[in-house]
Amino acid sequence: MPRPSVIETGELQVILEDIADRVAGMSERGKVAQYIPELASVDLNQFGIAVAPIDGAPVSAGNADTLFSIQSISKVFSLTEALQHVGATLWQRVGREPSGDPFNSIVQLEHERGIPRNPFINPGAIVVADVLLEDRSSDEAVNDVLNLCRTLAEDASIQVDKAVADSEMRTGSRNRALAHFMKAEGNLKAPVEDVLSLYFRQCSIAMSCRQLAVAGRYLAAAGQNPADGSTVLSAQRARRVTALMMMCGSYDASGEFAFRVGLPAKSGVGGGILCIVPGIASVTAWSPGLDAKGNSHLASIAFQELVRATGWSVFGPSV
Numbered sequence: 001m002p003r004p005s006v007i008e009t010g011e012l013q014v015i016l017e018d019i020a021d022r023v024a025g026m027s028e029r030g031k032v033a034q035y036i037p038e039l040a041s042v043d044l045n046q047f048g049i050a051v052a053p054i055d056g057a058p059v060s061a062g063n064a065d066t067l068f069s070i071q072s073i074s075k076v077f078s079l080t081e082a083l084q085h086v087g088a089t090l091w092q093r094v095g096r097e098p099s100g101d102p103f104n105s106i107v108q109l110e111h112e113r114g115i116p117r118n119p120f121i122n123p124g125a126i127v128v129a130d131v132l133l134e135d136r137s138s139d140e141a142v143n144d145v146l147n148l149c150r151t152l153a154e155d156a157s158i159q160v161d162k163a164v165a166d167s168e169m170r171t172g173s174r175n176r177a178l179a180h181f182m183k184a185e186g187n188l189k190a191p192v193e194d195v196l197s198l199y200f201r202q203c204s205i206a207m208s209c210r211q212l213a214v215a216g217r218y219l220a221a222a223g224q225n226p227a228d229g230s231t232v233l234s235a236q237r238a239r240r241v242t243a244l245m246m247m248c249g250s251y252d253a254s255g256e257f258a259f260r261v262g263l264p265a266k267s268g269v270g271g272g273i274l275c276i277v278p279g280i281a282s283v284t285a286w287s288p289g290l291d292a293k294g295n296s297h298l299a300s301i302a303f304q305e306l307v308r309a310t311g312w313s314v315f316g317p318s319v
């Protein structure tokens with residue numbers, strides 16, 4: 001099978017601008033997340049895309065420097081932190097299978113002893129947050145996740161959006177239910193409110209397409225940060241994180257995304273999608289309108305177009 005290949009910067013710029021132009025003209029844009037009040041007021045008419053090659057400068061189009069709430073994309077960075085801290089013992093408390101259910105579903109937890117199917121659905125990320133609190137306060141753990149994002153994105157200005165975090169803290173009954181259920185099953189150690197304080201704040205980190213694309217490069221580069229050659233994760237762990245992104249990163253639409261795009265992906269209800277092109281680049285597309293499964297409608301279309309134009313699907317180019 002042919003491997004994805006590098007595309008020269010000028011050609012990539014034309015491809016991204018063409019995608020941004022076409023997407024700008026689309027009338028069906030999905031719906032902003034309503035259940036987090038602060039996200040419900042974001043302007044639907046925005047779209048950005050940025051490609052960060054592992055060995056070159058980022059290329060972008062549209063609103064690629066506008067900050068948005070990274071939401072569940074933060075689960076990639078918190079998982080990375082947890083693997084750095086506790087290694088493979090993490091897998092005793094969270095699985096590695098797609099759930100086939102919505103990201104905030106509780107049904108499987110009851111049949112499966114409070115062990116979430118994977119780290120990219122809400123209960124899985126809540127367990128990962130608990131793991132990060134083993135030797136730290138939630139303030140310290142938020143700073144660690146934030147600092148990881150800052151280092152990887154090479155941008156010290158990245159912050160938690162406090163209004164979004166407060167909004168989630170006030171309205172997060174469903175996440176509280178998930179956390180209490182896992183606590184009752186013995187799969188949460190720290191107090192529920194401490195775990196959620198970390199979880200809601202990591203979801204509320206605000207980043208742009210360009211920052212997120214740059215931050216994701218280590219997953220395309222066998223676990224090494226291309227900025228300084230440092231090891232973020234071992235090559236094996238980086239491969240495993242991307243495998244989980246392919247299987248579970250778009251919740252109960254992960255199969256559909258693999259079918260249509262064929263790249264490991266992680267989406268968030270802020271409208272961002274981070275995709276990894278192994279050995280080549282990390283890419284982020286963003287538009288706040290979501291489809292019924294909670295994935296950005298236009299960012300998903302943008303990735304279909306990108307893969308068609310570049311041949312970057314890990315399953316081979318479309319001919």
Ligand SMILES: NC(=O)CC[C@H](N)C(=O)O
Nearest residue numbers: 071072103122203268269
């Ligand atoms: N899918 C998402 O992005 C969900 C994250 C959001 N903070 C929640 O807990 O519901």
